[in-house]
Amino acid sequence: MNILHVCANPKPTEESVSKQLAAAFFGKIIELRPDVDLVNVDLYDEKPPFYSYELYKRAWYPVFDESYEPSKAEDMAINYAAKQAEAFNAADVLVLTMPMWNFTVPAIMKAWMDQILCPGLTFTISPEEGVQPLHNIKSIVLLVASGGVYKEDDERDALSSQVRAAFGFIGISEVEIVWADGQNPLFNMDHEQRKEMAIEAAMETAEDIAELELDPASEAVAE
Numbered sequence: 001m002n003i004l005h006v007c008a009n010p011k012p013t014e015e016s017v018s019k020q021l022a023a024a025f026f027g028k029i030i031e032l033r034p035d036v037d038l039v040n041v042d043l044y045d046e047k048p049p050f051y052s053y054e055l056y057k058r059a060w061y062p063v064f065d066e067s068y069e070p071s072k073a074e075d076m077a078i079n080y081a082a083k084q085a086e087a088f089n090a091a092d093v094l095v096l097t098m099p100m101w102n103f104t105v106p107a108i109m110k111a112w113m114d115q116i117l118c119p120g121l122t123f124t125i126s127p128e129e130g131v132q133p134l135h136n137i138k139s140i141v142l143l144v145a146s147g148g149v150y151k152e153d154d155e156r157d158a159l160s161s162q163v164r165a166a167f168g169f170i171g172i173s174e175v176e177i178v179w180a181d182g183q184n185p186l187f188n189m190d191h192e193q194r195k196e197m198a199i200e201a202a203m204e205t206a207e208d209i210a211e212l213e214l215d216p217a218s219e220a221v222a223e
């Protein structure tokens with residue numbers, strides 16, 4: 001099993017609840033599936049560039065114009081996306097670890113999503129076939145912490161809808177969410193209990209992911 005873990009949190013693990021969820025998740029999955037092939041991308045070490053005009057041309061012009069020939073600058077503009085797409089396309093499972101910031105994903109995570117959701121790299125698009133995935137991701141695990149408490153379908157939560165919509169576009173509909181909410185100690189006396197419950201949920205989600213049915217070819221790569 002190949003897992004790509006993308007983390008958008010500048011804090012050390014001992015200060016970050018979402019990173020503690022990730023530690024629990026990966027501790028459990030490595031125990032259950034020692035064969036797991038894990039690629040870690042810390043976005044603060046591998047910072048995505050903001051989307052540029054050169055990248056826009058290199059990514060989207062080929063979709064509309066067969067005669068397009070990229071300039072050197074346009075070719076270089078796709079380097080970050082191409083490198084990330086290699087790890088993305090090799091993964092069976094994508095784990096995203098992040099805090100909620102201003103009701104959505106941290107900007108660095110959004111910048112990474114803008115890079116990875118690139119035609120010709122992770123999907124193809126045409127009037128005949130619509131959007132066709134080039135990746136093999138079966139499931140996304142979203143590990144999140146927030147200060148406030150959010151009910152399911154809370155309209156203030158733009159984070160989970162952003163992730164579902166963006167990756168749903170390229171054919172990934174399975175999103176497991178583990179959410180440590182109520183982490184602001186000023187307003188939530190029970191923030192420690194909430195964290196412990198979310199850590200338990202992260203380990204249970206790891207148990208489910210460990211049992212995921214994969215293509216035999218994908219299993220062979222991990223061995």
Ligand SMILES: Cc1cc2nc3c(=O)[nH]c(=O)nc-3n(C[C@H](O)[C@H](O)[C@H](O)COP(=O)(O)O)c2cc1C
Pocket residue numbers: 009011015016017018019098099100101102103104145146147148149183184
């Ligand atoms: C810049 C910033 C923006 C934040 N915005 C929100 C928010 O919109 N909603 C919320 O519930 N908590 C918000 N928080 C609180 C964090 O989500 C909370 O502290 C969470 O535990 C952070 O995750 P971490 O412990 O993994 O870093 C914000 C915190 C920061 C620093």
